[in-house]
Amino acid sequence: MDSKKVAKIIVDALDDKKAINIKVIDISKISILADYFVIAGGNNDNQVKALADNVEEELYKNQIEPKQIEGYDNANWVLMDYRDVIVHIFNEDERLFFDLERVWSDATEVNVEDL
DSSP states (O other): OOHHHHHHHHHHHHHHTTOEEEEEEEOTTTOSSOSEEEEEEESSHHHHHHHHHHHHHHHHHTTOOOSEEESTTTOSEEEEEETTEEEEEEEHHHHHHHOHHHHTTTSEEEOGGGO
């Protein structure tokens, strides 16, 4: 499955659980890390975990397993590595602090409706 379809599944899974301010950033032209970053927020630790759980479950239904997941236990910032798509789920305070959208400002933001 191509990375754009994977990103779409992730966005839909995040949206299903009411993620805050979902952003998709195309980093393929500026980094070899991945094709896309998907960045989203949750209101509290429980929502952050629910968002991560739903992403993992929806991708698993499509036979896509993560290479690695970090930060789930403390739920401030969950990083889910699906090789060509990396998911960042933050609580809102951490998201404002790390401001990945600014750090990766050279990348192209993708309209989630275009996925």
